[in-house]
Every structure is written in C-alpha cells, then in structure tokens.
C-alpha cells in the first residue's frame with residue numbers, strides 16, 4: 650500500500666469535518682468518517698454508501714464515534730460533555746459506540762475511533778477505574794469483530810495516555826494522534842508527545858494550532874495547516890522516523906464557513922504533497 654495516502658476528516662449527514670462532496674472535489678483517496686446519525690446506520694445505507702465511495706475512488710480508513718450533546722466550546726464544556734467520561738450519558742453512549750463499530754464493520758472498516766473525554770489523571774480517582782472498564786468493554790466488542798479502537802489525543806499528556814493504554818490491557822487499543830489538540834488543550838509539546846506515544850500510533854490527524862496565553866485553562870486557536878505551532882515538516886519527519894506509513898488525514902473544523910474550509914483543506918493537501926515529495 651502507498652505510504653501516507655492523503656485523507657480528510659469527513660461526514661455524511663451528521664458530525665464534523667468536510668462533506669463527502671468536498672472530499673470528492675479535492676480528489677482525496679481516503680477519509681475518516683464521522684459516524685452518521687443513528688437512523689441512517691442501516692445495512693442498506695452501508696451498501697449504498699460503499700457503492701458511492703467505490704464510484705468516487707475513496708476508501709474509509711476509520712469511523713469516528715461522536716454523540717449528541719457533545720460540545721467543544723471550551724475546556725470545561727469538553728470535560729462536562731465529551732466522550733464516555735461523563736457518567737450520566739456513559740451507558741447510552743457505550744451502547745451507541747458499539748453500534749457505530751457494528752456500522753463500521755458493515756462498511757468493511759477495521760478501525761473505530763473516538764474522543765474518550767477527559768480521563769482523570771489521578772489513577773486513584775474512582776472515575777479512572779470506570780473509564781478503564783468502559784474502554785475495555787468497547788475494545789472487547791471491537792476485537793470480537795476484528796477491529797481496533799483508536800483514542801484521539803489531546804486531553805491527556807503523553808505520560809497519562811501511555812499509562813491509561815497500559816492499564817486497559819487490550820491489544821487492539823491504539824492512538825489517533827492529533828498534534829494540534831496537544832496545543833489546543835495545552836497538554837504538551839506535540840512532537841515530544843508523539844515521540845513518547847509513537848509505538849501506539851496507528852492513525853493521525855494533520856491539524857494545526859497556536860497556544861493559548863494560559864494553556865490548559867483556555868483554548869488555543871485552531872489555524873490553517875502550516876500556520877500554527879506544530880511544525881508540519883518536523884511532524885512528518887517524526888512520523889517517518891517512527892515508521893508510520895498510514896494515512897495523513899487533514900482535519901479542519903470551521904463548520905461555520907464551508908467555503909473557507911474547502912479552500913484551506915485544498916491548501917493543506919498541497920502542503921502535504923510537497924512535504925511527502927520532500928521527505929519521501
């Protein structure tokens with residue numbers, strides 16, 4: 650398989666990322682798909698969608714779980730609303746995450762991913778054990794249908810994430826590395842973090858950001874690829890050094906401005922093409 654196939658984070662009827670039509674127009678060979686709405690996750694739709702993708706020459710490399718009620722408005726809101734950490738929605742979301750994995754299976758996709766939410770850094774916190782247990786539960790479900798689960802990075806410093814993955818003790822648990830999130834959440838210098846967790850990284854986002862004045866207390870700012878603090882050339886060289894050859898999936902979240910989003914994703918693709926040619 651080609652090294653570093655380019656991709657975009659995309660959605661059909663629900664979720665973040667660019668619309669499928671945009672992926673098609675930009676000519677990308679792969680997408681990570683944000684899970685469509687529950688009502689559309691049917692076998693019939695899966696077949697229809699696969700036909701459409703085959704016609705477009707697009708391959709899905711991962712299906713990302715997402716849930717109603719999640720908001721990335723600011724860091725406290727993420728803590729309260731995102732992923733499987735908030736107790737009041739956990740049972741329903743765990744069930745839904747398994748359904749999303751089942752839908753990914755229908756799409757012949759071996760990777761499902763999600764933002765787990767803010768895992769407590771204190772392993773003595775009872776919430777830590779609860780999140781471990783729910784992650785294990787989903788890993789078992791995915792494992793039974795030959796799928797891996799990838800955790801999106803950002804909320805956890807590299808060392809906490811490593812300890813968490815070790816504590817889950819499942820061999821189908823990996824990382825979707827998002828360097829910009831490390832900056833946005835203020836959880837560590839992204840390249841250093843990548844070097845630490847590299848052996849677990851099986852998919853990546855190409856996204857950029859600038860640091861907040863008070864990292865960890867307030868959001869940094871997501872910016873077009875190449876204009877932030879990640880350092881795309883260093884990022885790709887580090888991935889290369891780690892032996893990562895999987896897709897490079899561009900993520901640009903500005904849903905309020907689809908036109909600008911398309912232009913910026915187009916530029917990001919050009920930047921990655923240049924760097925791919927340079928680094929080889």
Ligand code: MG
Pocket residue numbers: 801827830854856900
């Ligand atoms: Mg991401």
